[in-house]
Amino acid sequence: MAEIGFIGLGNMGGPMARNLMKQGHAVAAFDLAKDKLAQAQKDGAKACATAADAAKAEIVITMLPAGRHVREVYTGANGVLGVAPKGALLIDCSTVDVDSARAVAAAAGKAGFEMLDAPVSGGVSGADAATLTFMVGGSEAAFARAEPILRTMGKTVVHAGPSGAGTAAKICNNMILGVSMIAVGEAFALAHKLGLDPKKLFEISAKSSGQCWSLTTYCPEPGMVPAAPSNRDYKAGFTAAMMVKDLRLAQEAAASSGAATPLGAEAAALYAMFCNMGEAETDFSGIIKMLKGR
Secondary structure, three states, X not given: OOXXXXXXXXXXXXXXXXXXXXXXXXXXXXXXXXXHHHHHHHXXXXXXXOHHHHOOOOEEEEOOOOHHHHHHHHHOOOOHHHHOOXXXXXXXXXXXXXXXXXXXXXXXXXXXXXXXXXXXXXXXXXXXXXXXXXXXXXXXXXXXHHHHHHOOOEEEEEEEEOOOHHXXXXXXXXXXXXXXXXXXXXXXXXXXXXXXXXXHHHHHHOOXXXXXXXXXXXXXXXXXXXXXXXXXXXXXXXXXXXXXXXXXXXXXXXXXXXXXXXXXHHHXXXXXXXXXXXXXXXXXXXXXXXXXXX
């Protein structure tokens, strides 16, 4: 069993760390939020006073809010790169900009460490159930070493390519998700206006060309998919604010690479509008309420 330092115990990081412990790994944990740290300790982790203390492990995993936090935790004063033991494997599961992922990986390489960017898909429910999808960027050797650890937290683990490839895959995937959820929401809003029974639309589209994950697994129309947040008043598994963050990352990447993403840009604007209506902490599928004019 491995000794793992886990930094960042939020809605995703907390259950990910817990699943590592369920498989017998020893976890030294840190989070700025005392309640999150206390919960990790209750789950069986060693609570650390600083991120530097948690990083003194053979494997260090981070799950942080944004690129600036990743840069600071790894390369700042008393950062991971200055305190991790020789030969430690570094895995950042945060969703950040591609430039930050590649810059921190390059700094890690110069310091003598193997590092992977390994953002996840699957939301809080996936983190709880250990069914996340990991999109991993880095060397094949580092991936081979990390894969057994990642599989204790996820169901699907894909090596996307060199450093930054995992982050690029996550950004592209979530742009598809954001756009498709709006399309599904608009279709149900239109069905209501046309007097079409939404259950009939679901029955038809779920078996025809409109089929997609946003429809059949996470349907924004209540009463279609029992496990979807739409049946829990859109209690978040993945908040609208998090979707805005990811869509903006996609737009930054599109601008820097010269890619045309007009639907991604429109989706980012619509989700920002939804958040500005006081719905930032609502599940992203709740945007159907705005599309219906509510």
